[in-house]
Amino acid sequence: MKIHNKFFPVLILNIFLLFFVQSFSYGETSEISEYIRNDIKNIFTKHGFINDFSTKFNNLSVPIKKSGLSLGSNTPNQTKKCATSLIRDLKLYVSSQKSGIKQLLEKNLYLMRPGDPEDPYDPAAAFKEYKTTHFSIHYINTPGHPYSVSLLDLNNNTIPDIIESYSDIFEQTYNTEIALGFRPPVDDNDGYYDVYFVDLQSGIMGDAFAYTATDPEDNYPIQCPSYIVMDNDYLDGSYLGTTSSNVMGLLKVIFAHEFFHSLQFAYNAYGDAWFMEACSTWMEDVVYNDVNDFYRFLPDFLNNPQFSLEHIGTISSDYTYEYGACLFPRFLTNKYGIDLVKGTWEYMSNDKEKIIDKGLALLGLRTLFIQKGLSFDSVLGDFYTASYFISTNYSDFYANNFYKDEESRNFPQSMKILNEITYPFSKLISSDSNAPQDTGANYVIINPDNFQFDLQLMFIGDSRANWDGKIIKIKTDNSLEIENFVFTENN
Numbered sequence: 001m002k003i004h005n006k007f008f009p010v011l012i013l014n015i016f017l018l019f020f021v022q023s024f025s026y027g028e029t030s031e032i033s034e035y036i037r038n039d040i041k042n043i044f045t046k047h048g049f050i051n052d053f054s055t056k057f058n059n060l061s062v063p064i065k066k067s068g069l070s071l072g073s074n075t076p077n078q079t080k081k082c083a084t085s086l087i088r089d090l091k092l093y094v095s096s097q098k099s100g101i102k103q104l105l106e107k108n109l110y111l112m113r114p115g116d117p118e119d120p121y122d123p124a125a126a127f128k129e130y131k132t133t134h135f136s137i138h139y140i141n142t143p144g145h146p147y148s149v150s151l152l153d154l155n156n157n158t159i160p161d162i163i164e165s166y167s168d169i170f171e172q173t174y175n176t177e178i179a180l181g182f183r184p185p186v187d188d189n190d191g192y193y194d195v196y197f198v199d200l201q202s203g204i205m206g207d208a209f210a211y212t213a214t215d216p217e218d219n220y221p222i223q224c225p226s227y228i229v230m231d232n233d234y235l236d237g238s239y240l241g242t243t244s245s246n247v248m249g250l251l252k253v254i255f256a257h258e259f260f261h262s263l264q265f266a267y268n269a270y271g272d273a274w275f276m277e278a279c280s281t282w283m284e285d286v287v288y289n290d291v292n293d294f295y296r297f298l299p300d301f302l303n304n305p306q307f308s309l310e311h312i313g314t315i316s317s318d319y320t321y322e323y324g325a326c327l328f329p330r331f332l333t334n335k336y337g338i339d340l341v342k343g344t345w346e347y348m349s350n351d352k353e354k355i356i357d358k359g360l361a362l363l364g365l366r367t368l369f370i371q372k373g374l375s376f377d378s379v380l381g382d383f384y385t386a387s388y389f390i391s392t393n394y395s396d397f398y399a400n401n402f403y404k405d406e407e408s409r410n411f412p413q414s415m416k417i418l419n420e421i422t423y424p425f426s427k428l429i430s431s432d433s434n435a436p437q438d439t440g441a442n443y444v445i446i447n448p449d450n451f452q453f454d455l456q457l458m459f460i461g462d463s464r465a466n467w468d469g470k471i472i473k474i475k476t477d478n479s480l481e482i483e484n485f486v487f488t489e490n491n
Helices: 034-046 084-095 099-108 161-179 247-264 273-287 293-302 327-336 339-349 360-371 376-390 395-401 406-410
Strands: 007-013 016-024 128-131 135-139 193-198 210-214 226-231 419-422 441-447 465-474 480-484
Touching: 034 084, 034 099, 084 099, 084 210, 084 273, 128 161, 135 161, 161 193, 161 247, 161 273, 210 247, 226 247, 247 273, 247 293, 273 293, 273 327, 273 339, 293 327, 327 339, 327 376, 339 360, 360 376, 376 441, 376 465
Parallel strands: 007 441, 007 465, 135 193, 193 226, 419 441
Antiparallel strands: 007 016, 016 441, 016 465, 128 135, 210 226, 465 480
């Protein structure tokens, strides 16, 4: 049985109520069957690559092209920047198929390494290789080739200047992330980590900026070698919001994000997708604090506090939720230190099963907090309290007084409040349509018409859930008082 965690209400005085949920108790063939097609469609849908499978998918004798998929709206905060968890799930599913079907799916779903003889991107591509201390960078510099990177070579050393610039970024990223104490990537036996530049837009990844892929899953345990695939031209018009002035900053955080996936695979390649993406997005700002690309993902997280932390965005109103959830590892490291995130990945590394999204991240965090003599439920309540302050006009208060996050002053101010009411009142506030999921929250604000009054509150929650809550009083002098909401046995 999967172990769930916590729902949250919160009170704020003005009064602010937060209610959150801690836990809930509950023969060889190459013919592609309708069952397999539906399975693959469900994998795409799960990861928010909302699909409209064309006849190209129904006839898997030809590659699936981008025209066969609808991958979400084209606004800057509606882009799935990373296809890693999608590729991971597809590879795991395909590896369980019989060899004839497996080979067909690997080719048509673009699951092979670029340059493989069966590579559907371009099997004839003649990749050049440029090696640095830790990386083997594979690129095309043939004029007119759709994979080709910029051919500019001002120092006339036959290495495109853009590849030399990328190599500096790659090495800086490696040194910074490894210096934090995380495991290095699993070696694929040549001592270098492979990065490929291809035209991602020609494949099935649509608007995804990059992905990190494991080597064939049946050859390794849960710790797997991997490689990174990036687009060859981030200024070709496919990546909205990308300009010549910010493209190098974008590439820095894309690589910091993807390379941290490779470190995650050194612990558990089958970890929870939400934690993979939240941690990789958090790592972007750890390595390159001045880029701040993650700001654009925060509204999708802050505007949907009712969702579980494990939620993966799939529709326009929450599409980048899992990237915005980077606030959670950020909060944990600001308050408790980076060892808590490392410890969670170490906990997941002890698993032996190639089963995805088992809830190990939250189980690991709960275990680590018990070892520290702390309650994960209390920490979750602190996180949702902090989330309120960093996403409202009280962000300065949070930055100065609440776990010291100076940069939070710059975050987008955005938070969905379940209800805002003025005292005196006598009404039932229902959250039925936005009830908090596992580890999700609801917020209620009560604005008094004077500053001396008695307030009586009654909360009725689902008896199957383990609830917790906070009453946060913001006083006239802007000082803060926080109380725990006391629940009876039956909520």
